[in-house]
Amino acid sequence: MPIQTIESRRLYRQIADQLSRLIDKGEFRVGARLPSERDLSEQLGVSRPSVREALIALEVEGLVEVRGGAGVFVSARRPAAATHRSETPPPGPFDLIRARWIIESETAALAATHATPEHLQRLKSALRDMQRHGTHTLEAVAADERFHLCLAEASGNSALLMVVQQLWEARTGALYTRMESHFSGEAVWKQAVEEHGELLQAVAGRDPRAAREAMRRHMKNAEVRFASGWRPGD
Secondary structure: OOOEEEEEEEHHHHHHHHHHHHOOOOOOOOOOOOOHHHHHHHHHOOOOOHHHHHHHHHHHOOOOOEEOOOOEEEEEOOOHHOOOOOOOOOHHHHHHHHHHHHHOOOOOOHHHHHHOOOHHHHHHHHHHHHOOOOOOOHHHHHHHHHHHHHHHHOOOOHHHHHHHHHHHHHHHHHHEEEEEEEEOOHHHHHHHHHHHHHHHHHHOOHHHHHHHHHHHHHHHHHHHHHHHHOOOOO
């Protein structure tokens, strides 16, 4: 199969573009099952998470269909207007999670020092809204976003708030939410809600170290789920 080794620049998009070209050339016909993540990562010389991001990007564009437990299959190509891509693709979900691990862990630590009673009330309100939902509904994710943006605001640093807002714009974009859809469910959401409760407890307790570690655990758990939970056809 004429697959080329991938360079490290904007990795998932390069992989997606190469697979898209192979589909265009008829290497993978409509209805055909693509090679497994493991096989693709070995042939391309990249990590499996990077392959996964590329497959999700192709799914968002309507070129493939992910069938959990069965594999990834080529779909009928959408009209050109529906598959238009931005010249600057968004960061992949794994890069986004790692950036949030760095930035939001420090905003949480600062919030434990600087949060006002009003911030704590808003955090409690957002957490209660999250607890009302059993899984990742639009309303639940909106409450999740309010919680994190309130933490960033409570840090007392307007630049950090701006960065967290930008990260959440990407987190609620099509690529991330489609990836998330393959891992969502009651058990995952329950765990996320519990992790937010730990964050709130650390911030309310004025414990920067505990708040930082709680956020790091929260982000690491998300990364682990995205890296190991979806194994279609492997």
